[in-house]
Amino acid sequence: xxxxxxxxxxxxxxxxxxxxxxxxxxxxxxxxxxxxxxxxxxxxxxxxxxxxxxxxxxxxxxxxxxxxxxxxxxxxxxxxxxxxxxxxxxxxxxxxxxxxxxxxxxxxxxxxxxxxxxxxxxxxxxxxxxxxxxxxxxxxxxxxxxxxxxxxxxxxxxxxxxxxxxxxxxxxxxxxxxxxxxxxxxxxxxxxxxxxxxxxxxxxxxxxxxxxxxxxxxxxxxxxxxxxxxxxxxxxxxxxxxxxxxxxxxxxxxxxxxxxxxxxxxxxxxxxxxxxxxxxxxxxxxxxxxxxxxxxxxxxxxxxxxxxxxxxxxxxxxxxxxxxxxxxxxxxxxxxxxxxxxxxxxxxxxxxxxxxxxxxxxxxxxxxxxxxx
Amino acid sequence: xxxxxxxxxxxxxxxxxxxxxxxxxxxxxxxxxxxxxxxxxxxxxxxxxxxxxxxxxxxxxxxxxxxxxxxxxxxxxxxxxxxxxxxxxxxxxxxxxxxxxxxxxxxxxxxxxxxxxxxxxxxxxxxxxxxxxxxxxxxxxxxxxxxxxxxxxxxxxxxxxxxxxxxxxxxxxxxxxxxxxxxxxxxxxxxxxxxxxxxxxxxxxxxxxxxxxxxxxxxxxxxxxxxxxxxxxxxxxxxxxxxxxxxxxxxxxxxxxxxxxxxxxxxxxxxxxxxxxxxxxxxxxxxxxxxxxxxxxxxxxxxxxxxxxxxxxxxxxxxxxxxxxxxxxxxxxxxxxxxxxxxxxxxxxxxxxxxxxxxxxxxxxxxxxxxxxxxxxxxxxxxxxxxxxxxxxxxxxxxxxxxxxxxxxxxxxxxxxxxxxxxxxxxxxxxxxxxxxxxxxxxxxxxxxxxxxxxxxxxxxxxxxxxxxxxx
Numbered sequence: 001x002x003x004x005x006x007x008x009x010x011x012x013x014x015x016x017x018x019x020x021x022x023x024x025x026x027x028x029x030x031x032x033x034x035x036x037x038x039x040x041x042x043x044x045x046x047x048x049x050x051x052x053x054x055x056x057x058x059x060x061x062x063x064x065x066x067x068x069x070x071x072x073x074x075x076x077x078x079x080x081x082x083x084x085x086x087x088x089x090x091x092x093x094x095x096x097x098x099x100x101x102x103x104x105x106x107x108x109x110x111x112x113x114x115x116x117x118x119x120x121x122x123x124x125x126x127x128x129x130x131x132x133x134x135x136x137x138x139x140x141x142x143x144x145x146x147x148x149x150x151x152x153x154x155x156x157x158x159x160x161x162x163x164x165x166x167x168x169x170x171x172x173x174x175x176x177x178x179x180x181x182x183x184x185x186x187x188x189x190x191x192x193x194x195x196x197x198x199x200x201x202x203x204x205x206x207x208x209x210x211x212x213x214x215x216x217x218x219x220x221x222x223x224x225x226x227x228x229x230x231x232x233x234x235x236x237x238x239x240x241x242x243x244x245x246x247x248x249x250x251x252x253x254x255x256x257x258x259x260x261x262x263x264x265x266x267x268x269x270x271x272x273x274x275x276x277x278x279x280x281x282x283x284x285x286x287x288x289x290x291x292x293x294x295x296x297x298x299x300x301x302x303x304x305x306x307x308x309x310x311x312x313x314x315x316x317x318x319x320x321x322x323x324x325x326x327x328x329x330x331x332x333x334x335x336x337x338x339x340x341x342x343x344x345x346x347x348x349x350x351x352x353x354x355x356x357x358x359x360x361x362x363x364x365x366x367x368x369x370x371x372x373x
Numbered sequence: 374x375x376x377x378x379x380x381x382x383x384x385x386x387x388x389x390x391x392x393x394x395x396x397x398x399x400x401x402x403x404x405x406x407x408x409x410x411x412x413x414x415x416x417x418x419x420x421x422x423x424x425x426x427x428x429x430x431x432x433x434x435x436x437x438x439x440x441x442x443x444x445x446x447x448x449x450x451x452x453x454x455x456x457x458x459x460x461x462x463x464x465x466x467x468x469x470x471x472x473x474x475x476x477x478x479x480x481x482x483x484x485x486x487x488x489x490x491x492x493x494x495x496x497x498x499x500x501x502x503x504x505x506x507x508x509x510x511x512x513x514x515x516x517x518x519x520x521x522x523x524x525x526x527x528x529x530x531x532x533x534x535x536x537x538x539x540x541x542x543x544x545x546x547x548x549x550x551x552x553x554x555x556x557x558x559x560x561x562x563x564x565x566x567x568x569x570x571x572x573x574x575x576x577x578x579x580x581x582x583x584x585x586x587x588x589x590x591x592x593x594x595x596x597x598x599x600x601x602x603x604x605x606x607x608x609x610x611x612x613x614x615x616x617x618x619x620x621x622x623x624x625x626x627x628x629x630x631x632x633x634x635x636x637x638x639x640x641x642x643x644x645x646x647x648x649x650x651x652x653x654x655x656x657x658x659x660x661x662x663x664x665x666x667x668x669x670x671x672x673x674x675x676x677x678x679x680x681x682x683x684x685x686x687x688x689x690x691x692x693x694x695x696x697x698x699x700x701x702x703x704x705x706x707x708x709x710x711x712x713x714x715x716x717x718x719x720x721x722x723x724x725x726x727x728x729x730x731x732x733x734x735x736x737x738x739x740x741x742x743x744x745x746x747x748x749x750x751x752x753x754x755x756x757x758x759x760x761x762x763x764x765x766x767x768x769x770x771x772x773x774x775x776x777x778x779x780x781x782x783x784x785x786x787x788x789x790x791x792x793x794x795x796x797x798x799x800x801x802x803x804x805x806x807x808x809x810x811x812x813x814x815x816x817x818x819x820x821x822x823x824x825x826x827x828x829x830x831x832x833x834x835x836x837x838x839x840x841x842x843x844x845x
Contacts, residue, residue, distance in 0.1 A: 037772060044779065150779030158770050228826060229787060253782075272648055274467045275819060277482070281832035288830035295830075298823035300787060 001189075005031045005166065007196035007351065008185050010173045010208065012036075013043035014149070014337060015329045016200035017156035018344025021076075024163035026352045031192050032157070032165055033185065035172035036271065039153030041202055042307035043337065047225055047247055047259040048149045049238055050338045052115045053088045053141035054104075056314050058362035059339065060113055065358045066342025067115075067143055073341065079155035084252075085145035086236035089119075089127050091138045091290075097242040101139045115141050130234045132290045138242065146238050146249050149337055156340070173201075176208065183325060196351050198327045203268055203306045205316075205330030209365070213322055216368050217311035218331050222266040222273040223259065224280055226302035230254030234293050246286045256297065258283050261334055264304035273304040309333045317343060317363040319350065321371040327351060328365050377481045378474065379456060383409045385701050386472055386485035387455075388463050388643065391419020392687045393679025393694035394491030395446040400698035401489075402455035404709040409483065410450070411461040411474060417447050419493055419679075420513065421687045423520040430523050435548040437541070439583075439687065446691065465819035466490075466647040468672045475824050480832050487674050487701040490644055491694060494637035494680035497659070497739065498796050499534060500746040502605035504633065505754055508612025512542045512634035525551025528629030531615045533557035533604055536636040536737040537584060543591045555626065556591070557617050558599040559635065561740045571732035578729030579688075603742065606631050635739040639681045642789055645817040648672050653810040656734050657684055658744065659795060660814055666720070667700035668693055676700065684734075688726035695719050745799050752800065753793040755786020760800060767804045774798060774815045787823055790815045 007023050009016045012034025023030040034040070050070050052063045074080045092098040105118045119127070120137045127140060161167050168187050175186040176197070183197035199208050206218035231254055239248040245260035262279035266272075280302055287294050310316065310331040320326035329347055332339060342358070349356040387398040390412035398410040418425035422443025430436055450457065458476060465473035470485045496513045503509065512532065518524040525546050530553050532543055539556075546553055568575075575581055591597070603618035616625040638659035641651060650671035651660040661683040668676040676697040679690035696719045703710045746752060746760040758781045763771075766780040774790075774797050777783050783797055784790035790797075794815055802812040 037776065039776075039779070148779065150776070154770060154776065154779055227785075229823060270648075272468075274469060275465070277465060277473055277819075277829075278832065281829050284826050284829035284832075287826060295825075295827045297826050298787075299820055299826055299829055300823050301785070301789070301818045302820065303818045 002184070002191040002193050005029050005192055005194045007031075007198060008033065008183055008192050008194045009198040009200055010185065011199070011201035011205065011330070012038035012157060012167070012169065013041065013200060013202050014039070014153045014156060014340030015043070015332070015343055016198070017153055017160060018340045019198055019200060019329060019347045020165045021156050021160040021163065022344040022348035023351065024160055024165050026348050028352070030165050031194070032160065032167045033173040033187055034167070034169045035204075037169045038157040038167070039150050040271070042305035043153045043202070043340070044150040045225070045303055045305035046149050046337050047249065047257055048146045048337065049088065049247065049249070050083065050085075050145045050147050051088050051141070051238065051335070052338070053139065053144055054090055054240065055335065057111065058314050061359040062317070062339055062342050062346065062363070064115065065346060066339050069341035069345060070147070070338070071143070073147070076341070077155040077159045079151065079158075081152040081155055082148035083145060084147070085143060086238070087127065087140055087142045088144035088238040088240065089124070089138055089140050090240050090242055091124065091128070091131060091135050092242045093135050093244070095136055098137050101137070101242060105139060115143065117142065127237055128235060128239055130291050130293050131239070140237070144238065176211070178323060181325075195325050196327065197325060198329055198347065200329040202330060203266070203308045205328070206308055209316070209328060212320070212326065214320060214365055214369055216316055216331070216365060218308050220266050220268050220306060221309045221334070222264040222304035222306050223261050223334050224264045224275055224302060224304045225257060225259040226280060226283070226299050228256045228258070228294070228297040229300050231256060231294065231297045241286070244286050246283060248287065248291070255300070256294065258287055266304070266306045268306055271306070273306060275302055275304060307332070307334065307336070315339070315363055316365045317360055318365065321364070321366040321369045321373065324373065376458065377476055377479065378409055378458065378483050380407065381483055383407045383483060383485050384705050385409070385487045385489060385698070386411065386483060387489045387491060388466070389419060389491035389493055389679070389681075390414070390417040390457070390459070391491060391493045391679060392421055392443070392446065392690040393493075394419070394489070395443075395450050396691045396694035397489045397491060397678055397698040398455045398457070399446070399449040399453050400695050400713060401701055402453035404702040404706055404713060406702060406705055408455040410455050410457045411463055412457070412459050413462050415459055417450065417457070417459070418443050420517070422446070423517060428520055430520070430549070436520070436545060462822050463643060464822050464824055466643055468648045470674050473819070475828060478828060480824060480828055485674070486705060487676065489694070489697045489701065490675060490677045490681055491679045491690075492640045492643055492681045494684060495640045495791055496634060497636050497638050498792055499633040499635050499743060500750055500752060500796050501633070501743065502750050503607050503612070505751050506606055506608055506612045507610070508608065508629060509606050509631045509633065512539055512632045515632050516542050516545065519545055519549065523549060525549045526630050527552050529554050529627060530630045530632065531555050531557060531626065531628045532632045532634070533559060533601065533615070533617070534634040535560040535739065536634060537580070537733060538637065539634045540584065540587050540591055542632070542634070543595065544587045547591065547594055553595045554628065556595055556597045557601045557604065557615075557619075558597060559601045559604065559740060559743055560599065560737060562600055564736050564738060568732050568736040571735055575729035575732035580729050580733065602740070635743055636737055637680065637684055638795065639683060641681070642791065642817050642821045644670065644675070644677060644681065645814070646819050646821050647675060649675060649677070651814070653808065654683065656731070656738065658738065668697040669700065685727055685730060689723060689730075692719055692723040692726050696723065744796065745803055746796065752796050753781070753783040753786070755788050755792075756782045758783050763797060763800050764804050767801060771801075772805070773801060773813045775813070777801070778815070784815045789817060789821060
């Protein structure tokens with residue numbers, strides 16, 4: 001049976017769920033199709049960083065838009081998503097790195113962005129007392145923070161469903177086709193038809209785009225994270241390093257999340273990843289050196305989520321360059337979680353109003369394929 | 374003394390030195406395969422033959438003749454060339470057969486052509502009201518103390534639950550002069566009828582005579598209450614009373630120690646973390662790996678033997694260990710396999726060892742009220758999550774154990790779901806009107822036992838890192 005809806009969203013990550021919710025808020029009836037369950041992959045198992053800090057310039061406007069939504073997330077979702085705003089701090093481990101930080105903040109200021117702020121050793125020590133004495137300063141983005149990724153993605157999904165979205169989990173979208181102004185997608189024995197199709201399928205989105213004639217340079221990656229046993233509270237902000245791959249966050253319950261982008265081997269077809277402990281050992285060494293207080297903590301668990309990484313490290317976001325009614329929202333390249341709320345709002349504007357006030361022009365798929373529309 | 378593995382590569386790595394692991398490692402090494410046996414305890418034996426090489430209990434009859442069979446297995450292992458490392462915790466195994474081991478506070482990595490998992494069983498969770506109070510422990514923990522240190526209870530002691538191990542422990546405690554005030558048997562009356570059709574096989578199995586005489590021995594010395602349908606422990610920060618209902622009548626008795634046991638289930642953590650497919654076993658009410666007749670799992674190169682392959686008891690474990698090892702020898706050194714016992718012989722041994730198992734599984738299938746708690750009863754001890762908390766999360770959209778983690782952190786503490794996993798699966802299945810198979814289990818991840826950050830930080834750099842530094 002074919003059911004007509006206003007929009008079909010493929011992919012139940014935070015992006016697909018957020019776009020579905022914002023389409024509902026705009027009065028549309030969307031269907032969300034997720035082959036596993038909402039938040040099964042990267043969106044549910046990432047580090048939960050809500051970060052404007054250290055972003056690529058083309059995605060800063062979207063990140064700032066998103067931050068505004070994060071700060072009122074409970075109003076939007078009836079769920080606080082465990083969002084906390086204690087800032088994010090980028091630590092320079094030596095004077096050379098601090099010089100890079102200085103240049104970066106100056107560049108952002110020249111572009112009119114003020115969310116990143118250069119800090120000296122004293123302010124760094126005030127924000128992160130436990131950091132090693134040798135670090136001369138860094139950058140802070142004070143409104144940043146962190147949230148619980150699975151809780152957040154699930155909350156978006158739940159609210160969208162409450163507002164009338166149809167959520168289909170456990171069966172993959174297949175046989176995507178376009179005919180007479182409508183997109184058709186099969187879900188098991190059901191078919192949905194809509195004038196709008198949003199490709200938010202994360203690590204699986206590149207295949208969908210390619211099948212629709214818009215191949216992009218994307219690979220599947222699986223950044224690893226590990227979490228420790230509870231240790232006494234010693235740090236509030238999220239900490240990332242300028243020179244080495246490390247991100248670091250202590251939760252309210254005392255556990256500490258250690259990430260930074262070392263990669264596992266993804267086995268995408270099996271929904272599996274195989275961890276690389278030699279790389280995780282590098283993260284452990286970095287923490288060991290920078291935070292002596294962590295040395296006796298135990299590693300309780302490590303994992304990796306499967307996601308899409310673009311060759312140029314910025315997402316594919318906006319209308320298709322070839323097909324009417326098709327929109328892409330994928331390739332967030334290890335930093336898509338914070339963008340989710342804002343990207344959903346902007347995507348809904350693009351779909352409903354045909355445009356948005358948020359500057360996203362550099363993120364389009366037309367950077368790979370000149371538009372034929 | 375603890376030592377690191379001598380090599381980085383082995384033909385066969387056997388994990389666990391209980392009955393299955395001891396038998397597997399001996400066969401593999403005798404056939405000339407380079408064999409590494411890793412075991413977490415201070416000596417070989419696993420739980421059944423715990424402390425077999427070191428127990429202070431010298432009067433053989435106190436632990437029973439079956440226990441001392443372990444000594445022969447240890448002897449054959451020692452006569453072989455297998456490399457054995459005790460106090461070695463395997464904290465990671467993946468589908469590439471890369472194995473991470475913690476020995477003496479330092480981690481090492483080895484790679485195997487074949488892995489035989491013999492990680493045995495765990496006691497099934499017994500989530501009754503008050504089960505987390507100090508003074509309440511599992512029968513298995515009590516047995517560990519008894520075997521390794523000859524320690525037996527001397528305060529007011531109640532044993533509650535069911536299953537062969539419960540009676541074995543009771544007999545062992547009594548023989549060593551320990552105190553038991555009452556045994557509360559939770560076996561469901563209906564199970565006796567359900568088990569009846571399988572009784573013939575059991576009557577002709579070695580379990581029958583031994584089991585019967587053990588129960589007689591215990592019943593002669595301790596008051597046994599059968600048909601217990603409700604059970605709870607209470608006390609202010611410490612166990613004070615055990616309360617139960619039998620035959621519709623409630624009774625409360627003061628106690629210092631409550632030992633709980635309702636059977637054992639496969640210890641699946643390492644196998645699941647390696648990606649081995651498991652299925653829900655509706656008779657044994659637990660997850661068991663999907664295996665072929667040789668014990669080979671869904672992950673190429675990983676075989677599982679012993680109770681980790683599905684509960685079968687010590688005799689079956691020994692044979693399953695031999696079968697898995699023989700299959701490894703056939704694959705890696707076919708010429709050497711000719712000297713080993715034929716596969717057909719081993720399969721006949723296994724059939725014999727498994728006789729009567731269905732009877733036991735049916736008779737001692739735990740009752741729902743002792744597996745699926747309600748209200749304020751704790752489900753997840755690490756995060757102090759109650760049955761009601763789980764049901765509340767289901768009501769707002771948690772569909773399985775992995776989604777539940779996001780709501781309640783169940784299974785995310787140090788025990789990695791060992792104490793709550795089955796309870797969570799069955800509780801959510803009941804709440805959602807689905808089968809446990811549909812509900813699924815936690816996705817388990819390494820490290821399957823926690824390691825310190827300092828230990829991980831001290832892991833030697835890989836050869837590539839070293840070369841990169843040298844090239845500078």
